[in-house]
Amino acid sequence: MNGQDQRLDVGIIGGGCSGLVTLKELVDEGHRCRVFEKSNVLGGLYTQAYQQGVFVSSHLLTMFSDFVGKDVDILEKPRMLSFIEYAQYLNDYADHFQLKEFIQLETEVKSLWKDFSDQKWKVRLTDDTQIYSFDRIAICCGVFGNISLPTFQNQDLFQGKIKHMKHIQRYEEFQDKHICIVGSGESASDMILAAAQFGQKAYLSIRKDHGFIVPRYIHGDRFGPADLDTSRIHHSIPRAWGVLHTAIDMFNSLIKSYLNCLFYQKGRSTDYDVVRRAGIYMNLKQIRTSNVWTTYGTKNSNIVEALVKYKHKCQRKPGIKQLKAHSVVFEDNTEEYVDEIVCCTGFKTSFPFIEQSEDADDTLKRYFTEAKISHNLYKHCFHPDLGDEVAWIGFARPALGAIPPLMELQARWFALLCSKKLTLPSKAEMNEKICKYVKYLEWQLTPYRVNRLTNLTDYLIYSDDLARTIGCRPNFTRIFFSEPKLWMKLMCGPLLNAQYRLIGPHAKAKQAKDVILKAKWVKQPNILYFCMLTCYAFFYLVFRIESCKPASWYPL
Structure with a gap:
């Protein structure tokens, strides 16, 4: 200063x-x-x-x-x-x-x-x-x-409506309509589920890969939001190992899902279990081109629920090739009748x-x-x-x-x-x-x-x-030796912005500590991440393998 x-x-x-x-x-x-x-x-x-x-x-x-x-x-x-x-x-x-x-x-x-x-x-x-x-x-x-609206070939011929998701105020607007949702982000995930629930037919048009799908809640809403494992130890995993990390994380989630079903649900899978597993398989299918570190997150599994639970009237389609008076022609040359196109294409x-x-x-x-x-x-x-x-x-x-x-x-x-x-x-x-x-x-x-x-x-x-x-x-090394409980929550708890009030300008250390220590955290995935990070750190510190360098430990 x-x-x-x-x-x-x-x-x-x-x-x-x-x-x-x-x-x-x-x-x-x-x-x-x-x-x-x-x-x-x-x-x-x-x-x-x-x-x-x-x-x-x-x-x-x-x-x-x-x-x-x-x-x-x-x-x-x-x-x-x-x-x-x-x-x-x-x-x-x-x-x-x-x-x-x-x-x-x-x-x-x-x-x-x-x-x-x-x-x-x-x-x-x-x-x-x-x-x-x-x-x-x-x-x-x-x-x-x-709003950012795409332009489609022969758009002037289309007799239906083309809207941006910002124009949608209530899901009931989809009642009894044939709807095409364009996009695969979080808003598109909400929109396709609503279109499937209220509409007669729903089509989800995605040009390439979808985002990395994460449900809002880990197991329904019983065990808290899925982003509780957005921890420092998790997000310190080296970015170069995204494919391996994604594979381990997804198979860990699959195993937990099946074990939970076996021991706590008498072998019966709930609708949520089916949707969760389908989302995991969707992530694994595109793991080489879009893993947890190389794409944006779609932190909303409604996209999966729509395609699984309403599969009789909801379909995934490739990008839109052209429009006709009352239909949409997709890149695979399939043609579907559509009343409205809702573009979840950002701003x-x-x-x-x-x-x-x-x-x-x-x-x-x-x-x-x-x-x-x-x-x-x-x-x-x-x-x-x-x-x-x-x-x-x-x-x-x-x-x-x-x-x-x-x-x-x-x-x-x-x-x-x-x-x-x-x-x-x-x-x-x-x-x-x-x-x-x-x-x-x-x-x-x-x-x-x-x-x-x-x-x-x-x-x-x-x-x-x-x-x-x-x-x-914060100085995490100092906190490790002086306040191990706080260190554990900082590393394995969710990434609260309160961590940046512990020291520095306008610090509010006592308030920040209270918030961090009181906040809920999840243990099992963070134990897994801790073991993974320890291995990466060992290979970086001992053998100086650059790809194993933990993210955020050093200035960018």
């Missing part, structure tokens, strides 16, 4: 999850902030998505490091929150840290530019009533604002307050166009030509894990940069590190996925990288 603390005026565009946590961290550092939120409520995307939507990460992984929420039992009885519940959590967060006084609702930013006469960033609102002036800007509008990043601005110059517009490719920003946050004057918060998506904890670490970093307690590397150094980072991502996640999903990253490696930068990554 160097330099003197300074207090800045910071403008935050967006009052959703990333905007709130950025505001909170900046206020903690003493900066003067104003949030511009175009909707009339806090919560961003989660107030607009389909009403039956449920998270695919448990609240243990999703919650911020220093606010559990009002559900006092959720640490010991973790579950996935609904979108409505999470929107309420964000409101409670804003109340708890007294953030609402800094937020202007129903306020849309029309234009953003830099005035070089006073070196300030200017914000003009859509009503043109006032121009605001800031020292720094945080872009927190998220990646979910603008595209856009910054209309720059792109449509009459005030911003061409150079600034170019910088923001380049920023749409998130991994070309320094640590997904900073454009090398703009330095720390503009931060993009919330534009990194972990392949496995939750997005809000990454937002919080980004926000903490930005707040410290604003206070001059930290500094960015030079432009040349940032560009060099960006190139190395993208090459690493292409090695782990394949060039196809990295170039298609430019915000994709590795959950633990990226989190630890930011924590090292901030100075809040």
